[in-house]
Amino acid sequence: QLQLQESGPGLVKPSETLSLTCTVSGGSISNTIYHWGWIRQPPGKGLEWIGTIYYSGSTYYNPSLKSRATISADTSKNEFSLKLSSVTAADTAVYYCARHRYCSSSSCYGTLYHFDYWGQGTLVTVSS
Amino acid sequence: ESVLTQSPGTLSLSPGERATLSCRASQSLTSTYLAWYQQKPGQAPRLLIYSTSSRATGIPDRFSGSGSGTDFTLTISRLEPEDFAVYYCQQYGTSRGLTFGGGTKVEIK
Numbered sequence: 074q075l076q077l078q079e080s081g082p083g084l085v086k087p088s089e090t091l092s093l094t095c096t097v098s099g100g101s102i103s104n105t106i107y108h109w110g111w112i113r114q115p116p117g118k119g120l121e122w123i124g125t126i127y128y129s130g131s132t133y134y135n136p137s138l139k140s141r142a143t144i145s146a147d148t149s150k151n152e153f154s155l156k157l158s159s160v161t162a163a164d165t166a167v168y169y170c171a172r173h174r175y176c177s178s179s180s181c182y183g184t185l186y187h188f189d190y191w192g193q194g195t196l197v198t199v200s201s
Numbered sequence: 202e203s204v205l206t207q208s209p210g211t212l213s214l215s216p217g218e219r220a221t222l223s224c225r226a227s228q229s230l231t232s233t234y235l236a237w238y239q240q241k242p243g244q245a246p247r248l249l250i251y252s253t254s255s256r257a258t259g260i261p262d263r264f265s266g267s268g269s270g271t272d273f274t275l276t277i278s279r280l281e282p283e284d285f286a287v288y289y290c291q292q293y294g295t296s297r298g299l300t301f302g303g304g305t306k307v308e309i310k
Contacts, residue, residue: 120238120246120289120301136202136297169245186293187236189257191245 075099077170077192084198085164091157091197095170096150103128103148110173110188111144111155113166121166125173125185126153133185160199167194203228205290205302213310220277222305224268224290232269234293240304241286249288250275277307285309 081093095109102109110125124134126144134142138157146153157164171188204227214220224235235253238246248257250266253273263278277284290302 119303187251
């Protein structure tokens with residue numbers, strides 16, 4: 074059974090960089106069928122996609138966060154990570170990692186699909 | 202980028218009733234490019250429906266998805282007590298088009 078687990082500091086100061094890691098068990102992030110993504114949810118609000126990575130290092134980002142977000146993967150540890158720079162109180166949210174399905178056929182190559190396995194989420198609060 | 206608008210914001214129903222949730226896109230979507238998720242308090246979202254109408258593994262057949270163009274629907278044929286939750290739609294796409302709707306809360310009447 075695939076499992077994803079987010080880890081990282083629960084409190085980050087304004088203007089600093091938020092860093093989270095997602096450790097995957099029960100499957101390999103090097104599997105060519107899947108991508109791996111980050112999604113966040115501010116308290117009491119809806120879901121926002123942050124970005125997605127393929128094991129080879131190819132990345133996709135939400136345009137609204139692209140300038141501040143960096144996603145990387147470490148296949149030797151079977152984990153992928155998120156860094157979000159220059160955080161403000163608006164970045165306070167539960168951060169989820171998830172397995173991201175995508176289109177691999179030539180007719181729709183690069184189209185990102187749905188998230189089929191999710192981590193439990195981790196709350197990150199931005200406050201001094 | 203297409204914006205997804207879910208309605209109603211809150212749906213008040215009794216167990217056993219039928220729930221119809223709407224997800225409207227501001228621009229026409231490829232017909233199979235929509236997913237639905239269920240989220241209960243304190244839990245991660247769970248995939249219910251992908252490619253507009255395919256049920257995810259383990260999802261009961263009382264959940265069904267349909268739609269095309271700009272109008273998509275999630276139907277729960279007979280509400281069970283465990284179905285009261287928030288539901289989100291999500292469109293597929295490249296970086297510019299991958300977004301979620303604002304959610305519909307299904308609450309007990």
